[in-house]
Amino acid sequence: MRILLVSSSETETVYLHKAFRESAHSVQAADNLRYALYLASHEEFDAIVISAVGVTLITSLFDALPELARLPRAPAVIVALASGSSQDRARVLRAGADACFVQPYSFLEMQERMLALHRASVARSAQPSATMIQLKLDPLTRDLVEDGKRVLMTKREYLLIECLLRQVNAPVARDQLIRYAWPDKEDVDPSSVNLVVSRLRRKLEMNEFRARVETISRYGYQLASR
Template identity: 85%
Template sequence: MRILLVSSSETETVYLHKAFRESAHSVHAADNLRYALYLASHEDFDAIVVATLGMNMLTALFDALAELSRLPHAPAVIVALASGTANERARILRAGADACFVQPYSFLEMQERMLALRRASAARSGTAPLDTPMLRLDPLTRDLVEDGKRVLMTKREYLLLECLLRQANAPVARDQLIRYAWADKEDVDPSSVNLVVSRLRRKLELNGFRARVETISRFGYQLAAC
């Protein structure tokens, strides 16, 4: 999943950023709601996680939730509060948040809630955004699955494939792949993409997968999945 993490707490940002990356998510960080809204209006995210928000910032959060709901592809919004009563959490949910946690919360529960919201969104729209008739990614095992065959992906391979699957059978720019699969890095050598793609190709070939990653000259790559 592509996640936008919003937190003014450095400790919470470091913890959640590390936890999401280790779970093979693409994570972008913002330290305030205004910048998060700017990013969300220019790029697509599956979920926005707003963490360690003081109750004195509720008005800003309510305004942000209203704006997020107007986005063409509104992401799921998860709020994690340092403290809050049941009534305060209910107000946040009524304002448009999809889930609200209070510390101490379980990262595992937060992640499963996001995956459940994503499945529900796909079911409502009648689509499975990261599946094709041939291929799917298993977020629990980090496997690529094709007709019953499975192969384990590294975290970087998983993210790169997830990005390619969003536009299966269509070219994806190298810069887009870097922003998605290397969101935790500020400066990425393009050769790093080539290296991961080479590993992916070997895995697909050695495990008898029909899907293949094709090079689009001077542009990027394409996942041929049919």
């Protein structure tokens, strides 16, 4: 999943950024809600996690939540309050959040709630075709699954194939793949992308997957699933 992480706490940002990345998510961080709204209106995210909400963020939070809920292909919005009562959590949910936690919270529970919201969103938007290969990623095992067959992905392969899966049978720019699969790197050699794609192709061929990764000359790649 691609996650936009918003926090005014550097400690919380470092902790959650590391935890999400270790769980094979692509993460982009923002230190204020105004910048987060700008990013979310220009790029596509599966979830927006707003954490360590205290005095510095609480006022702007209730202004931002309705705007986030109106975004095209609205991402799941998860809020973690620094402190609060059940009434505070209810108020956050009424304002537009999909889930609300109060510190101390369980990262595992937060991630499972986020994944459940994402699965529901995918199910609602899915338009199956009789001619299209049914591909999906299993976040628990980090497998790519095609008609019951499974192949284990590395973290980088997982992120790259996840990015391609967002636009199946459509070209994805190399720069977009780099931002998604290498969110922790500022400068990525194009050969690194080629290497990961080559490994993916070998895995798909060795496991007799029908899906394939095609090169789009001078542009990037696409995942063909027909």
